[in-house]
Amino acid sequence: MAIKESELILNPDGSVYHLNLKPEHIAETIITVGDPDRVSNITQYFDSVDFKTHKREFHTQTGTYKGKKITVISTGIGTDNIDIVFNELDALVNIDLSTRTVNKTLKSLDIIRIGTSGSIQRHIPIDSFLISEKAVGFDSLLHFYNSESIQDQETSNALVQHTNWSQSKSKPYVVKADKYLVEKMQSDKTVSGFTATNVGFYGPQGRILRLPIQDNGLNDKLASFNHSGQPITNLEMETAGIYGLSKLLGHRAVSMNAIIANRATGEFSSNPKQIVDDLIKYTLNKIIE
Incomplete structure (x- = not known):
C-alpha cells in the first residue's frame, strides 16, 4: 500500500521534504553532527566532495575519504530533529519514493555521531x-x-x-x-x-x-x-x-x-x-x- 502524501512529504523535485535529498545523494556510511558548520570541518579532509545541499539546519555533503564514500549531515540540536533526520534517511534507502512503497529488501546504514x-x-x-x-x-x-x-x-x-x-x-x-x-x-x-x-x-x-x-x-x-x-x-x-x-x-x-x-x-x-x-x-x- 502506498504511503500517503501527507505522511511522506516530498519536494517538487522528488527529494525528501526536510533534508532536500534523493537516494543517490547519500552513502551507506553517514556521519551526523549537530552544528551545520561542522559539516565542512569534516569534509575538508575528504579527497573530494561530490554533492552539497542545505535546508534549514540540515546541511549535507557527500564525498570520499581515502576512497570510501561518506555522507556528513547536520541534525541541529535535540532528539526532535533526530526524529526528522533518521526517518528521512531511512526513507531514502528503504522506501521507493516514486511509488511510495516500502522496498522488499531493506538496507542498513552505518551512522556515526561526532x-x-x-x-x-x-x-x-x-x-x-x-x-x-x-x-x-x-x-x-x-x-x-x-x-x-x-x-x-x-x-x-x-x-x-x-x-x-x-x-x-x-x-x-x-x-x-x-x-x-x-x-x-x-x-x-x-x-x-x-x-x-x-x-x-x-x-x-x-x-x-x-x-x-x-x-x-x-x-x-x-x-x-x-x-x-x-x-x-x-x-x-x-x-x-x-x-x-x-x-x-x-x-x-x-x-x-x-x-x-x-x-x-x-x-x-x-x-x-x-x-x-x-x-x-x-x-x-x-x-x-
Missing part, C-alpha cells in the same frame, strides 16, 4: 574521547513508537528509583549502541561511557541562570548511579534518540563524544575546537580501517 559532551565523572577528563556504549533518553521521543522491545527496562527502572524521578517527567528510556561499531571505534585513545541525553542545555542539565529547577540534585544523582557496574558518564542532547531510532529502523549507530567540559570539576576545555578536530580525524581513520 559531537561535544560534558562529563559528570571526575575521572573522565576534558579533552578525552568517549564512546557511548548505551544512552538514556530523558525526552519522550521513543515512547511515541512501539519500542519496548529495544529498551533496557531494567536499567531504566533502576534509574527511576535511584533518582526518585518525578512522575511529571517522561520516563527515561535506555538503548544500547551497535556492538560492532563500538568495537570498531574503540582504541587506547577512547573511554567507554553511558550517556545521558537531555531535553535542554540549561535547566535539564542542571544549569541555573535565572530560573530555579525542579531537582537541584539531579546531576549528583546521575553521577552516583551505577547499574551492573556501568555509571552514567556524560551529558549531551542526541545520542539516545539516535540509538533508539537506529535500532527500530534496522541501522547501526554509535556516538563519539569530545569531552569539552567536566561538570564535576567545573573545568572547560581551553581549546574545544582542537579536541573536536582531533576526534573528527580519529573517527574518519577508524571508519576506513
